Amino acid sequence: MIQEARLGIGIIGLEGAQAALAADYAIPRFRDLLRLCAVHGRYSLVRNASCIVVSFYKNFTLSFMQFIFAFYCGFSGLTFIDGWFLTFYNVMMTSIPPFFMGIFERDLPSEVLTHRPDLFTPLSHGLYFSCVVFLRWFLEAAFHACVIFYVIYPTMVNGDYNRQHNIYGIMVGSMSLFVLVSVVLGRFALQIRYWQLLQVLGITLSVIVVFAFFTIYSAFTRIGDQSTYWQSYILMSGAKFWLYQLLLFGSLIFIIDLTVLCFQKNLWPTPRDLAEREHLMLLESRRRKREPADQISNLGVV
Structure with a gap:
């Protein structure tokens, strides 16, 4: 057997x-079989599924932006993002949060899972990883890519960056990649359900790595190519860079994605969402019961 x-x-x-x-x-x-399946088995599935879907999401978003740009360059194979930026996008800029999610992520506390074995059933129905979940992440990546590209590309092509510095495609690509990394990291933050020190460190370290790499890479010239020289300093010294970051990051993550997530949790909650809500209400009731006892003990000490 x-x-x-x-x-x-x-x-x-x-x-x-x-x-x-x-x-x-x-x-x-x-009796340990319950904890093995309901807790450790569930956490293993949650971590693997989260790591896979967010990894596909960040690559879908970047690839779809390149796909849209192909219509503007006659499908010549030209990329509007520098090759080194494309290489380090997966290696350094967005690799740390999925790695930590694959190790530490959990959706519900272990005490809830041991008392609610019925929560194990939706896992077999593709709660975290299925064709529908995969398609939803793909459509979300395509939507984010379209918004980022069609907000940045038309405005920068006809803007002052192109006239002043004559580095048309590279400047547009760098700005798009800056915003893309911010949106992807923000989406990672919405996906994380178990926040602890290393999860926060992963997001923070990714942001630091992005700005450090852009700054250091733009400080040097390459043999026969000076298109990226001083590029990050030109971008970050202008108001457009920070306006794009605030506008696109805020609108895509905090307005659209967060709103959809709130509607889903309140109007179409899953059994996991209901169990999480019940657990939070239980913790709140325990806290309220402890407050009068703490006040009485404090009065006794006085």
């Missing part, structure tokens, strides 16, 4: 350790 199953779980017993040695996981007591 253990050899034919996708995942073998053995129980260490008095009859010997053969089953435990042949299994993928071994537990000392049968």
Whole structure:
């Protein structure tokens, strides 16, 4: 039975350790099976699914912007973002948060999951990873890419950056990538359900790496190519750069995505959302019960 199953779980017993040695996981007591499946199994699925969908999202967004630009360059294969920026987009700029999500993410506390085994059932129906979830992330990435491209590209092509510095495509691409990274990191922050120090550190470190890389890369010239020289300083010294960041980041993340998330949680809540709400209400009621006792103890001390 253990050899034919996708995942073998053995129980260490008095009859010997053969089953435990042949299994993928071994537990000392049968009652530990609940925690193994409902808690550890769920967390494993949540972490893997979160890491996969956000990784596809950030690549879909960048690729779709390149796809839109192909219509403007005659499908010549030209990229409007510098090659080094494209390389380090996945290597340095947006790789840390998905990595930490794949290690530390969890959707509900363990005490809720152990008392609500019924929450395990929706996982088999594709709550976190299915064709529908994958399609939703793809459409969201396409929408974000279209908004970023069609807000930045027309305004900068006919703007003062092109006339003053004559670095048409590269400047537009750098501005688009700056905004894209901000929007992607903001979407990561909305996806994270379990905030702790390393999750905050991952988002913060990504922002620092982006600005540091752009600044250092623009401070040097390459042999035969000076299109990116001093580019980040020109961009960040203008009001347009910060206006684009505020406008697009605020509108896409805090107005659109956050509004959709709030409507979903309140109008079409999932069993997970209801369990989370009940847990928060229980914690609030416990806190209120402790307050009078704390006040009485403080009066007694006085």
